[in-house]
Amino acid sequence: MKIKIRKQVVLAGQVVRIGEVVEASLADANILIGSDLAEVYNEPLETEQPVKPKRRRKATNDDPKSGD
Helix, strand or coil, rough: EEEECCCCCCEEEEECCCCEECCCCCHHHHHHHHHHEEEEECCCCCCCCCCCCCCCCCCCCCCCCCCC
């Protein structure tokens, strides 16, 4: 279970700092969540980025009478 740490703790012999998201066993996660030291982490849904329209090239004036 993924959890987000709210206070610095030791988990499986490793120091885990505030704000880190870690994978923990169900038992460890329940203890930390029950002690208000962690919260369940739900991964944010990936939203599709809007597709930008491609830039169009400016039309050139190919008229020989215009002087361009």
